[in-house]
């Protein structure tokens with residue numbers, strides 16, 4: 002089953018044509034990875050899907066609803082089904098961990114029941130294997146813990162689809178592995194559809210069910226890792242070759 006579909010999306014900023022005729026399908030309860038060079042439109046594609054950017058033409062569908070045809074209020078309502086974890090997603094330094102996690106429940110879901118909120122916060126901290134840190138200040142956390150709390154914050158709304166924009170960029174290999182494993186657990190244990198933009202091509206081939214390769218706003222490969230691995234497209238071939246040839250031992 003397809004949960005998200007785009008049809009012929011185009012998006013320009015003045016004369017910078019960022020997305021050109023992008024049609025993709027995201028299968029439900031899968032992990033889809035979007036890869037490609039920097040500046041090639043990956044973030045713009047995701048922002049257009051979740052409605053943060055308006056396409057010049059084309060359509061975005063979520064299940065049986067065309068998001069690009071909805072008014073702002075209806076779009077905001079549907080967007081509660083989406084979670085997103087952007088690069089450098091900032092936590093509020095002036096609040097503790099528990100308050101940071103409670104924030105989306107109070108502000109977006111308008112949950113007022115204090116005990117219910119505490120329970121959800123505890124559950125999510127247990128799930129990311131950082132139990133009992135509700136009262137810690139954000140600046141007391143290590144970089145890795147911060148990353149995981151940021152992750153928990155995008156998860157606490159129990160989204161149907163979770164978008165990650167380069168969650169491992171700039172992290173050391175051990176922490177990258179932790180985050181990639183969390184993405185897999187989110188998908189497998191919580192049945193959440195994950196859409197992951199990543200620079201880590203080996204990780205994408207390891208954890209994704211589907212890979213979408215974007216080059217200068219065009220989809221140049223789209224399929225299972227096995228299908229994309231044998232793509233005829235020169236750019237895709239080069240990119241994969243470089244990504245897997247770094248090992249010199």
Ligand SMILES: Nc1ncnc2c1ncn2[C@@H]1O[C@H](COP(=O)(O)OP(=O)(O)O)[C@@H](O)[C@H]1O
Nearest residue numbers: 014017019037038039040041042043044045046
């Ligand atoms: N809000 C914006 N206004 C103008 N140009 C933008 C905006 N967002 C992205 N761009 C441009 O769109 C292109 C693609 O950007 P982006 O999707 O962020 O690339 P990436 O593949 O690295 O995520 C870049 O040329 C970028 O400068």
Ligand SMILES: [Mg+2]
Nearest residue numbers: 043044045166
């Ligand atoms: Mg980007």
